[in-house]
Amino acid sequence: MATSTEAAGTIGATSPGSRKALIAILPLAILLYAVVPLILRGQPYWLNVMTNAAILSFGSLGVWVTFAIGRVNIAQGAFALLGGYTTAILSTVFGLSFWLCLPLSGVVAALVGTLIGWPLLRLRGIYFAMVTLSLTEAMRLLFLNTVTLHDGGGVLNIPRPAGIDTPLDFYLFAATLLLVGYLAVWRLAGSRIGWVFRSMRQNEELAMSIGINVARYRVFAFAFCSAMGGMAGACFASLQQNIYPATYTVTDSINFMLYCFLGGLDFVLGPIVGTFGLIIAFELLRSIQEYQALLYGALMILVMLFLPNGLLSLPSILGRFWRSSR
Template sequence: MDQVTDGGGQSTAGEAGGAVTRWQIISFAGLVLLLFVGVPVIFGKLPYFITVLTNAAVLSFISLGVWITFSIGRMNLAQGAFALVGGYVTAVLATRYGISFWVCLPLSGLVSAGLGALIGWPMLRLKGVYFAMTTLSLTEAIRLLALNGGDITKGATGIVSVPPPGAIRILGLTVVPPFSSANPMPYYFLASAILALGLIAVWRLSTSRLGWVFRSLRQNEDLATSIGINVARYRVTAFSLCCFMAGIGGAFFVAFQQNIYPSTYTIADSVNFLLYCFLGGLDYLFGPVVGAFLLVISFELLHAVQDYQALIYGVLMIFCMLCLPNGILSLRLRRLGERQHSKT
């Protein structure tokens, strides 16, 4: 997000700001090709693996929102809460009122963003561990509200039989065919499209004036205030964007699973969204994506040793944090520095 120094002593711009680099263009193009061409060709006949990749894609998208709050110097542990809000908005509107998923999707994001702005205005005055613990409490509070929501949320039994996304027709022409729970591939394509659009949007945000203002808040809020920046407004803006992405992700997940319960997103999920960012690297836009895909896939691979799954998973996480404190993507800068050093 800021200026970082590579292994050769050269200062290079972090992924969050500055001009588009060749590596960024190649990386994004490669990711798009892999998501939309490589995966369907290689794993098209493996529905279980497609389901895992779909989950990883939507979790990556939700984690991008957490990455935004890191840019203003806040550790957000409430992302699961706003994903749950977005999920319930879609579930209630679709099952009670028969509203199309394609209308529910943006509405869920907007409701989550509005709630985030309302709660965030007083809460964002807190910093450090105080803000983190408050957001942690918020996640549990939202879960308890869903658990005791009566006829609206159906309590512990949750909302089931949520209809899948229907067809999109323009002038009588079917642009998007109706989805089916028997075929996960359309969901995978939709999740990949949402992730790609999210990456583009967050990249544009981080390289804009707004992105630079966000990073100035992380560095020194008092200094930002002294030069006329409305700190409170920009903090709420960043948090609302984060909540919007959580709401979109939660809405998609409900349509994909066709049910939602108060336990669908818990404190553990909110912590995982942070871990995805840490593992991939906080200084890199692709950090949450790399972290989410690696952790989700590795967790599924460990099903063979289910009794020790959590233990092995935890040990691997500790190992990565100790050996790569700046994230997996920091290896690229390290290798680049070594290459430049060898040339000199």
């Protein structure tokens, strides 16, 4: 099975494949590297917002992978917390550089994801959703009761990444991370594994009957997702220079999932569009502070009512409308 995957990989890496990858990534790259910095160069506040959105998108991309195998995953907050604490403890207690902590956080989150995911992924539907939600809360309580560096389980004075000093630097780093994550998930979704995932989403028994090792693939998807969550958490810990057990709660896990959903579950770009859309909407609504949260909630319901398949399904709906009106 491994050899056939590799074979598919080498075929994909030939020139038409890489051209396709370029087409997929180029618009996003131009937007992230050129348009955003040009417009927001002198506004550290908005650059910060964009940095947040980019890192959150990276985490949501992971959740998208678990949506791809047909599981509603409300545990991304737990893995962001795990990754954040990994970076926090490695960099403050052991003095490790952020550039080592970041991949290590991903590895730790992936390992824990594998360990927990192996048994839990037997659950489906609402059971999986509920148990992952409980996992987020359990992770918070775990750090609250085990980390004793600071009152309330927090870790303070986490060093900033070496070589990154200005908000623009941090934004460019987050944008790069997001692009790499996008390329990885895009590649995954288009590969043989992506098709295996899709077959599992439609019918796991059927996938099993044609010889797919369903258990292994779903653990892989979950570990992949957890690693991305862990790395997102690591970035935030370093960006904000502190982390507390309450940094990621059930609400954050739910948000990661909502971002994917609002962007559109059928598109790899979905989580990115959803995250940036919601974060920017939230910031723009800040000027009408009193009603901000209220309108934000109403906005979300409206999207669900009229675009139940996400913001990115709008073009196809408009296209259908256009064709039928002619």
